Amino acid sequence: MNEHNRILKVLMPNTKIYLIIIGLYTVMMFFYNIYLGALCLLLLGVLIYYNLLSIKNRKSEWTKYIENLSSDLGLATKNAVLNLPLPLIICEDNGTVLWYNKSMGDYFTNVDLLGKKVNEYIKDIDIKNIISKNIQIVDKVLIGDKIFSVLVNPIDITDSKRQSKYIVMLYFIDNTGYYNLSKKYESQRPVVCLVDVDNFDEALKSVDDVNRPTLVAEIDKKINMWANETNAVIQKYDDDKYILFFEEKYLDAVIAKKFDILDSIRDITAGNKFPVTLSVGVGKNAHDLGSLASYASSARDLALGRGGDQAVVKDGEKLLLFGGKTKEVE
Numbered sequence: 001m002n003e004h005n006r007i008l009k010v011l012m013p014n015t016k017i018y019l020i021i022i023g024l025y026t027v028m029m030f031f032y033n034i035y036l037g038a039l040c041l042l043l044l045g046v047l048i049y050y051n052l053l054s055i056k057n058r059k060s061e062w063t064k065y066i067e068n069l070s071s072d073l074g075l076a077t078k079n080a081v082l083n084l085p086l087p088l089i090i091c092e093d094n095g096t097v098l099w100y101n102k103s104m105g106d107y108f109t110n111v112d113l114l115g116k117k118v119n120e121y122i123k124d125i126d127i128k129n130i131i132s133k134n135i136q137i138v139d140k141v142l143i144g145d146k147i148f149s150v151l152v153n154p155i156d157i158t159d160s161k162r163q164s165k166y167i168v169m170l171y172f173i174d175n176t177g178y179y180n181l182s183k184k185y186e187s188q189r190p191v192v193c194l195v196d197v198d199n200f201d202e203a204l205k206s207v208d209d210v211n212r213p214t215l216v217a218e219i220d221k222k223i224n225m226w227a228n229e230t231n232a233v234i235q236k237y238d239d240d241k242y243i244l245f246f247e248e249k250y251l252d253a254v255i256a257k258k259f260d261i262l263d264s265i266r267d268i269t270a271g272n273k274f275p276v277t278l279s280v281g282v283g284k285n286a287h288d289l290g291s292l293a294s295y296a297s298s299a300r301d302l303a304l305g306r307g308g309d310q311a312v313v314k315d316g317e318k319l320l321l322f323g324g325k326t327k328e329v330e
Helices: 002-011 016-032 034-082 127-132 176-187 200-205 212-229 248-256 261-266 289-305
Strands: 088-092 097-100 137-143 146-156 166-174 190-197 233-238 241-247 278-284 310-315 318-323 326-329
Touching: 016 034, 127 146, 127 166, 146 176, 176 248, 190 248, 190 289, 200 212, 212 233, 212 241, 212 248, 212 261, 241 248, 248 278, 261 278, 261 310, 278 289, 289 310, 289 318
Parallel strands: 278 310
Antiparallel strands: 088 097, 088 166, 137 146, 146 166, 190 241, 190 278, 233 241, 310 318, 318 326
16 A cells, blocks of 8 residues: 555645645735735635545545556456466465366366375375475476476465465476487487407317308307397498497397397307307497497407406496396496
8 A cells, every 4th residue: 555655646746835835825915915815715725625635536546446457467367377278286385285277187087186185196296395495396297198397386375373384386387298309319329339259269260161151150140130139230340340330229128138149149059169259348328429439449348358258338437237147237
């Protein structure tokens, strides 16, 4: 109300100065002629009454205008909230749902959320934790097959008669498309794989001249078959060295099988007196192909340094080591 009065003073003309001047002339008229002074005093009284009445009417009209404006704004705000295209939940600070809009209800067609705890149906939302840690956004909130980012707007409704109390407005932004695209990008990132035959020369020397081509062909066949499983581009750049390029999504299957190429190569029998073994180095999760190749080279060197017959995956700063059917993480 004080704010309204200040605005009213600015908008309404100040007539006090004019009335004071007229009052001084009225006093002067009494000295000149008492009858004229009385007439001027009467006119001054009429002017003062009219001015007070005018101020009262204008103040009443202004107050009415402000009230109507506030009512219109309230209706507009209510309408905006009710028709908000984003899913919205309003809940108490203990997580009890006070209200939710139609957009939110579309995800819970068989459930009435009113009066329920929000985290009973949306597991990733913990209202008490959100308030205590002043969390403003919660990412990767799952509702069915959708992934949301949730904007949090806590409103303090505490008064002097009770302890701290909030209502919390939760705005759900559907980021499913973004996360699916991000997942697709990650699955299609390139991986560099270097494969060395540890004991190629020794294995060749251990077989007679007739079986040597067979042994080499069998090694090539096994490695190429493994490359086909990962839809890889493969290049043999030395007698005992190979380089492969494939997408990251195929690496998960390779890891799940614990690099069974190690066992497959070891099972080759072409007259060789001892098993053929491989050292495999894989580089992933780098910013460019050069870094991937460097990761793969470091991983292969580590595999060789550990005695061969194993695979090492360098994933950034993390290393995954596989030897035959075993796996350890460093």
